[in-house]
Amino acid sequence: MRKLHKIAIAVALATSLAACNSPQSTPNAAALPAGISLVADQSQTTGLAIPHKKYKLANGLTVIVHEDSSDPLVHVDVTYHVGSAREEAGKSGFAHFFEHMMFQGSENVDDEEHFKIITEAGGNMNGTTNSDRTNYFQTVPVNQLEKVLWLESDRMGFLLDAVTEKKFEVQRETVKNERGQRVDNQPYGRLYERVSQALYPDLHPYSWPVIGWMDDLNRANVNDVKAFFLRWYGPNNATLTIGGAVKADDVLPLVQQYFGSIPVGPEVTPAPKELLMLSEDRYISMEDNVHLPLLYVTYPTVYAWHQDEAALDILSEILGGGNNSLLYKNLVKNQTAVQAQVSHRCMELSCSFTLLALPHPASGKNLADIEKVIRDSLLEFEQRGVTDDDLNKVKAKMEAANIFGLQSVQGKVSQLAYSETFFGQPDQVADDIARYNAVTKADVLRVYNQYIKGKHAVLMSVVPKGQTAMIARADNFKPVAHDFGGPSTTKAEDLQARRAVDNFDRNVQPKASVNPAVELPATWRTDLSNGIAILGAQTTETPTTSLLLKIPSGQYYETPDKVGISSMVASLMNESTKNYSTEQMSLALEKLGSSISFGAEAEYLTVFVSSLTKNLPATLALLEEKLLNPAFNAQDFNRVQQQTLQGLQNSEKNAGFLAQQAYRKLMYGNHIMGYNGQGTLATVSKLTAADLQAYYQQNFKPAGSQLIVVSDITQAAVQPLLSKTLQQWQGQAPALKVATPTAVAKAGTIYLVDKPDAPQSEIRIGKRSITEDITGEFYRAGLMNFVLGGNFNSRINLNLREEKGYTYGAFSGFGADKVAGVYTAQAAVRADATAASLQEFLKEIDRYQQQGITDDELNFMRQAINQADALEYETPNAKLGFMAQILEHKLSPDFVKERNQIVASISKEEINALAKKHLNSKDMSIVVVGDAKKLRPELQALGFAVEDYQL
Known part of the structure; x- marks a missing residue:
């Protein structure tokens, strides 16, 4: 789950972009597959624009194609204009929940196969949900494009029959684990959802968290989420963006074949945008398992792409955007606070202007004192005004950040998809540049006066447990409590399903052509x-x-x-x-x-x-x-x-x-x-x-x-x-002298670290192991572990996450440098499933160690690793990492070919011998962090020695 942040499209100086808005070509319907129309051709733009062509299918699907032959890969993004803001009160979390369901298999794709197919194709993939949209994306070698289109179209048009009660229940547990790991078991994890309740009107679609209230998910049944899919997952509410080493003429027939028959969904109208205003300052607070208190001050402002957004962004930089900001000077530099910052967070329907600070314990300040410093800093801004440097540095930072953002196909595709989804215009380079370059000192002062000065805010105090005296002010706001009733009664017969009719067999997975040649960086x-x-x-x-x-x-x-x-x-x-x-x-x-x-x-x-x-x-x-x-x-x-x-x-x-x-x-x-x-x-x-x-x-x-x-x-x-x-930097440092120590952990022992009332437990299982090499045993052992715990479809993750619902993710692997190494299996699991999770971990490790890899798993590993080369060297940062290996280990760039040969030739017998050598669980030690009082008897019942461990 990832919250929406404004994505500024590629920015350059206004004087260099006069050519960005090239005239649109006249749509030529005769040259296109039946059922597809050309909406706009911006493929000949110059400067720092993102060249593209935009099309529309008869069923309403928007298609954008960006041709970029620099690397032999393709990035595919399907964005649905639905997020948590489209949910009904009492049915929160459905958008995010359905993101999970979209990876559980569809009518022509078996359970858990989506991740496996993409991994085996040498690609990577994920999905994210925020308040306003849900997207699914894959980056694969370009020869795998048709396979991706088959997968995405199958879950757009053929999902519901594959959504079973069992999958629904398992993913409901997975979402609970995600919330436990990312929200409930994290310091300050519940801050934003509490602020949202106070910032937005009661039952406003931004007033509940994207992950949802667990009571709402507990009331839901499988038919509720199916109904949500039918309402929002039509092609007319989606944008398919394809970028990479492709030609639109080659892509469009495939798009029409796989997506053209999917029936149109219900009409989707824009959600209303309105400027919000609070009638009074709303003070709220909570105790949390944190070390430092935190004050979080939030003002409602505008909405994404509002005419005042750019000026508010610049205001946030002046107040708290770096070492020259007022909050840094008044809070951090003098050590009144450990941290202070300001941000202007924009979403489709509303933006919020936030100032936050964590007071330094040595300062003796409580959150009321911090509030006063923040308010005084705002008054200081009124006297200080806006400087030329304030404007120039923001515009320079934007130019650089957005040029660097064009270094990957994924970055460009994501920007096209974002802008089309929310503004109906894929490439907004010129407009975005213009609005920031047009901001004046007077504009920044005006938006300060209009949205901040004298306006009311939500002031959230988060304090360590038992330190309520530190809050800024007593709470004066309490969210309305709603009773949404008992378990849902939605029935299957209440659903109005849509079904595509094709003239080809969707059950046949497309075959990929030969892998594209990948040129190593010269x-x-x-x-x-x-x-x-x-x-x-x-x-x-x-x-x-x-x-x-x-x-x-x-x-x-x-x-x-x-x-x-x-x-x-x-x-x-x-x-x-x-x-x-x-x-x-x-x-x-x-x-x-x-x-x-x-x-x-x-x-x-x-x-x-x-x-x-x-x-x-x-x-x-x-x-x-x-x-x-x-x-x-x-x-x-x-x-x-x-x-x-x-x-x-x-x-x-x-x-x-x-x-x-x-x-x-x-x-x-x-x-x-x-x-x-x-x-x-x-x-x-x-x-x-x-x-x-x-x-x-x-x-x-x-x-x-x-x-x-x-x-x-x-x-x-x-x-x-x-x-x-x-060249003038001279000298040589002392050589590294570090002896490899022996482990102090006892095999077969559980070391229990107490974290009272923890909703989840952290598990680590492992032992000391081999040091790092590039083409030797360490690399080969990593290949051996790949199917056990090295990818989403590994035995460990499928067991603990997808089958049992114990965790949001479980993995294992070898970690090492040239001096020492360890083998580790790990997960954050539901507290009440700690002992069961530990048993499943050990069962999978022991079974693999004793029985070894299957033929299918060996082939899967070979395909997944050897086909991933196209993704390894795309961006400058990726090249830096690749080249750093060459210098550090004194390698020839041809080491990649040597590793590919190892992957292609490593035998089942060698894999199994490595498993027997490195995966004896009786040699491993276990660390568990959780509520020791509850966990100790459960762990002792497993037959292990359990020792309390103090850090």
Whole structure:
């Protein structure tokens, strides 16, 4: 489930886009398959538009085709203009629930086959639901297109007979697990649904959560969701968008064949849009299992694409959009708050302007104090006004973000589908650019006065349990309680089914042609005299440059008494330098539309740089400043240290974090590998700015570093720029010296971590295992695990999720680096199914270890992995990851061919031998995080030794 956020279409400077609105071609119906009409031809647009053609089928289905031959793949998106806002009061959650049902098989596609077919085709897929739309999407090698159209059309036109009572019940449990994992068992997880109840009028379609109220789903029966499908899932309420290495002339006959016979659904009219206003400030609060209190202030504003949306977006950036914002200055920089931000979230029918902050415990401030600072900041904005930089940096950030958004076919298809669904115009580049570039200082002040100043808001206080004295003000709002009656009485005979009639056999799965040839990225290689190895590639799809610098340092270079220091160093290098304050550096990058981000991993400190190529020299000058002149000043250090400590304490409220912490400690003991890379409360609190400075001086050296470059310009153009920036950086850091520790966990023992009243339990089952390699046993063991726990249709996931309804997802796999590795099976499961889930995990692992892989599973694994190459190298970031492997492991790019040969030739006997070697569950240990009081007797009844484990 994913909430809707406004997607700004590709943005460029207005002066460069005069050619975007090319005249439409005259529709030529004679050249099209019967039943399809051309609505618009924007295939010859120039600039940063998304070329496309738009068609309409006789049954109302809108079809958009985007031709892009840069990679041998295709992305297919089917968006239905229905989300939770189309639901009836008392029947919430149906849109999201039906997203689940759409993956359960249709009349001509067997149960659980949709994911399997796409995985076997070498593709990936998913579906999402938000308030206003539901979409289903697949990216596959282009030879698999017909198969995708067959699958999507079958569930659009032939679903209902396959929706059984059993599937309905299992998916109802799966949705409950999803809510447990993403909402009820997450800190602040119920915040947004509480705010929505107060922000919108009673029974407004945005007043209930997208995932729904569980009471509503519990009342529903299978016929209710079938009725929902019949009402909203007609072709006339859908947009089919196809983008990739295709031609419209080839695609349209297939579209007509598979979708043309599907009957039109009921008429769908636009939902009403109205500007909302509150009559008073509504104060609400709740206690939660959180570390820090939070104040969430929300004003109703406009709706998506309203004439004032762009100005409100810019206002949100000024107030809380970065290190130069007012809330950052007034709350975060002075450590009154750990975090503060502002956003303007737009949906089809309504937008909301939100300011939030989490007070720092050391500040002594409660949420009433934070409210006053926020209100004072608004008054300060009135006095401060709007600057040229406010406008220019937002427009530069938009230009860069949206150009980078054009790097994948999926990104372009998603934008076309979004704009067509909500505005009837697939490509809104020129209009979107124009509305932001047209925003003036006066516009920003006007929307502030119109929607924020003196207006009423919802003010939500979330406080730790037992600390109600910290709320901003006593609650003065309570949602209306409704009684929607008992179980539904909707009957099958109440449904008015529609059925397509075809002149071909839909039961026959289309066969794919030969896999398209996939060209590996052409690379160039060089070394700088200071020891930096550079691997580069040119890609001309967008005028951008991306860099990844990997410096040999990181957690494995630390000692347990100072664990977290490399992460802190990276955080401080994202702050001020000797010549720029944090605010000045942020502004300089924002005005370029560039980003420079430092991070820390186990074996490397990393630097990621993204820039429009036209701004690369200026961006590299700022990179040089950051690399060579970090300030490590006391103010920055103290703030980052406190933010890190508060983040660690907040993470301890998360069951998944606790499980990983316990599991890591049991696998590696009191060794650097046994710690979270962020450090511990004890180690981080003892660090000093001098410690970080010393670590930087000793470890932050270029020799042995790896730089990966993906740019639209040639090696001859980019290499001198890199040399100029990096050549004066000198030195070599100490070599890595880390011994592999032994595990401290006892096999056959359950380590129980208490999380009182947890609605779900986190399970980890595993043992120490082999280290990482690229073409050796580690890679082969991953192939072995693929059908056990390495994909959606794996044995483990189908059992625990699709058959039992115990979890939202269960998986297993090998995780390793060059130093150490583990094998882990894991899931978040319903609390009342903890013991049963553990039994099923072990049953599947033991059965696979003893009986091995089947012939069908072996073929499935081979097809799924060897056909996925087309998706591996599409975007610059994907190329960065691929090329990073080459440098780190000193590989030839041909290693891909070697791995493909391994997949094609690995035998059933080798797979089974690997399973016998690595999957003996008697060698494994178990971590369970949940309500220990309830779980302990259930787990002991399984026959395991159960030990309480304290982190």
